[in-house]
Amino acid sequence: MPLVHRIEFEHGTTTGKRVIRIDGKEILRRDWMFKLVGKETFQLGKMKCTITVEALGTFAYEYSLEVNGKNYEKFREEQSRKLLCWETHIGGEETRIVLVRH
Numbered sequence: 159m160p161l162v163h164r165i166e167f168e169h170g171t172t173t174g175k176r177v178i179r180i181d182g183k184e185i186l187r188r189d190w191m192f193k194l195v196g197k198e199t200f201q202l203g204k205m206k207c208t209i210t211v212e213a214l215g216t217f218a219y220e221y222s223l224e225v226n227g228k229n230y231e232k233f234r235e236e237q238s239r240k241l242l243c244w245e246t247h248i249g250g251e252e253t254r255i256v257l258v259r260h
Contacts, residue, residue, distance in 0.1 A: 162254060163202060167209050167221060169194075178209065195219070 168177040174191030176198055177184060186200055199208045208224040225233040242257040 165202075165207070165209075165223065167198075169211060169219065169221070171217070171219065176211075 164179075164181050166177075166179040166182075168175070168179075170176070171194060173189065174194050176186070176188045176191065178186040178198060178200055180200075180202060186198060188198075195211045195213050197208050197210050199206065201207070202225075205226050210222045210224070212220045212222075214220050223230040228236070240259055242259060243254065245252060245254050247253065
């Protein structure tokens, strides 16, 4: 069953430091990287995820996320075709319901 995760990426633009957190738990830390751009790959369950850092000039960067080799937007689009999802409140708690389409 698919889950919702929060992925956080911290990028030190002077030191190259990179930190990745999933649902608040640190899963990767690299301090003092000399190359400020590049890729960081990590696993989220069975999915391979990659965060790419690209320079957009001297002091600007662009960040992108790939899931299983697809950019995040394409991954979400494919998931929305496969799954029917909605959120509701049950017993005072926010609940996510997911049905798989066949």
